[in-house]
Amino acid sequence: MKDPYETLGVARGAAAEDIRKAYRRLAKKLHPDLNPGNKESEESFKEISGAYGLLSDPDKRRRFDAGEIDASGSERPRQRFYKDFAAEAPAGHAYENHSGFADFAETDDIFAELFRRQARDTRHARGPDLHYRISIEFLDAVNGATKRLTLPDGGALDVTIPSGIQAAKILRLRGKGAPSPGEGEAGDALVEISINPHRFFTRHGDDIHVDVPVTLAEAVLGSSIRVPTPTGAVSLTVPKGSNAGAVLRLKGKGVPRPGGHGDELVKLKVMLPPEPNAELEAFLSSWAPGTSYDPRRDMQP
Amino acid sequence: MIIISTQDFLARTQLDRETLEIWIEAEWLLPGGTATEPAFSEADLARAELIRDLIQDLGVNDEGVGVILNLLDQLHGLRKALADLLQSARQQAAPPIAGSSIGQGKDRE
Numbered sequence: 001m002k003d004p005y006e007t008l009g010v011a012r013g014a015a016a017e018d019i020r021k022a023y024r025r026l027a028k029k030l031h032p033d034l035n036p037g038n039k040e041s042e043e044s045f046k047e048i049s050g051a052y053g054l055l056s057d058p059d060k061r062r063r064f065d066a067g068e069i070d071a072s073g074s075e076r077p078r079q080r081f082y083k084d085f086a087a088e089a090p091a092g093h094a095y096e097n098h099s100g101f102a103d104f105a106e107t108d109d110i111f112a113e114l115f116r117r118q119a120r121d122t123r124h125a126r127g128p129d130l131h132y133r134i135s136i137e138f139l140d141a142v143n144g145a146t147k148r149l150t151l152p153d154g155g156a157l158d159v160t161i162p163s164g165i166q167a168a169k170i171l172r173l174r175g176k177g178a179p180s181p182g183e184g185e186a187g188d189a190l191v192e193i194s195i196n197p198h199r200f201f202t203r204h205g206d207d208i209h210v211d212v213p214v215t216l217a218e219a220v221l222g223s224s225i226r227v228p229t230p231t232g233a234v235s236l237t238v239p240k241g242s243n244a245g246a247v248l249r250l251k252g253k254g255v256p257r258p259g260g261h262g263d264e265l266v267k268l269k270v271m272l273p274p275e276p277n278a279e280l281e282a283f284l285s286s287w288a289p290g291t292s293y294d295p296r297r298d299m300q301p
Numbered sequence: 302m303i304i305i306s307t308q309d310f311l312a313r314t315q316l317d318r319e320t321l322e323i324w325i326e327a328e329w330l331l332p333g334g335t336a337t338e339p340a341f342s343e344a345d346l347a348r349a350e351l352i353r354d355l356i357q358d359l360g361v362n363d364e365g366v367g368v369i370l371n372l373l374d375q376l377h378g379l380r381k382a383l384a385d386l387l388q389s390a391r392q393q394a395a396p397p398i399a400g401s402s403i404g405q406g407k408d409r410e
Contacts (some may be wrong), residue, residue, distance in 0.1 A: 027358050033351045033373065036380060082351040085344035086377040094331035095348070100375035101382050 004051030004064070004071050012065070016056070023052040036083035049078070127178040127187035134159060134191055138198035141165050142208070142230045142255050149191065159191055164206070164256040167195045201230065206255040206262025213271040214238060216280075229253040229264050236266060244270040304333075305341040314349045324352060327363075329370055 005012050008022045026048045028034070035041040054071065055061050063069050086095065104112060134149055144163030148156050157176060170192050177187025202209045212227050222240030226233045229250060236248060246268045254262025273280070311318060324330050325339070329352055334340030355361040355369060 024358060024360055027354070031354060031359065033354070034369075036376065078350070080347060082344070082347040082373075083377070085342075085347050086373075087380070089344060089377075093344075094333070095344075095374050095377070097371070097374035097378045098382075100379045104382075 002047065002051075002071065004054050007047050007051040008055065010055075016058070019052070019055050023048060023056070032081040033083050036086070042081070046078075126184045127180040129187040130177040130189050132157075132189060132191045133194065135194040135196055136161060137196055138201060138203075139230055141167070141193070141195045142203070144256075157189060157191075161193065165193055165195075167193065169193050200228070203255060206257045208254045208262065208264040209267065210264065211267045211269050212236075213269045214242070216270060216272060219244070219268060219270045227264075227266055230255075238268065242268055244268060303343055305343070305346060307339055307341070310341045310346065310349070313346060314353070316349065316353070321349075324349070327367060329366060 005014070008019060008026065010019055010022045014022075027045065030041045030045040030048065032038075032042040032045050051071070053060075054064055060069065064071070089095070106112065132149055132151075134147055136145065136147060140147070140161055142164065144165075145161045147159045147161060149159050150156055157173070159171060159173070161171075170190050173189040173191065175186045176189035179186045200210050208230060210228065212225070214223070214225065217223075218225060218238055219242050220240070222242070223238050224235050225238055227236045227250070231253070234250065234253065236250065238248070242248075248266045248268070250264040250266060252261045253264035305313070307318075307321070310316075311321060314321075316324075321330075325332065330341075330345055330348060332339035332341045332345050352366055352370070355366050356363075361369060
């Protein structure tokens, strides 16, 4: 063990008052309960309190100075401090205090939830969150809707679906979960949204994609056709000579988003008549389109 | 949990009864049990030793003890919340499923 005078940083002949002052100065800095995360300070503190225990007792100090006892003759230093109990204490114990971070729990994200979990004490514990799943139609997801969720206990919950909601999104309904076991506020209802696929619309980001069949004549000669959008059918001009697979954009007919809407992208699908047509066959066999009409030109090996 | 009687508590902390009553009155110590028959825990014991250190060794006055204990309790609350947060963050190191498969397609094939 180190020399106790050296540990406290005092001279051998130091007065008792100076030893006390030196110890107090070091203890303020190193007391383990004032440095709960610092293992080194705990070791240092044990050393200085051992040294002080020896030098603050006039009889022990005299015997140490005379060489009768060595520095290890001091009493056993304390092994456990309050911080050790505070770290192991169960939730809801008497000294629990959340004033240092309760404000972090006021927002709506996952971290706030973790802080809220911490901030619960037994008496004011919040009720648990309840999880639900609801599946909605594609158009309700795009346009928004109010859905009634029937709860297992027979109650009902009206869920407002915001327009443009994404699949797998979870809506948090504040205070609609289970009631608190004590005086706390109720938990939240967490509603996971699943969206049923649509017969012909698909969604890519904020854009709606749809394949629209057109006749050979509409594609070759151009035409005005009615196409469906999530908010109803609109007219679309098919330019003369539109090819199969051509994509026409209907601006602002897509999914609502902050500051506007996405677009609807209409992909033309040229459809031949369902039954063989003698006139068409007769016309095509007499028709000579010219050498430049080779749609597979780019596929030649 | 080990329950310590008032008598044992006084013996182990070397406090006198009057001082203990003042500390409980000031809510520096919050033992379980009833007012007439308090039940102390090991944590109360360690806390009493801390209070004694503060007053006797560190020269903190009575007003200061209350302030320090309040801040220490907040510090331990924060340490716990942080430990919990870190644990959850480590468990969820894999990113959660966000959004959906929709939205990743190309505009045209």
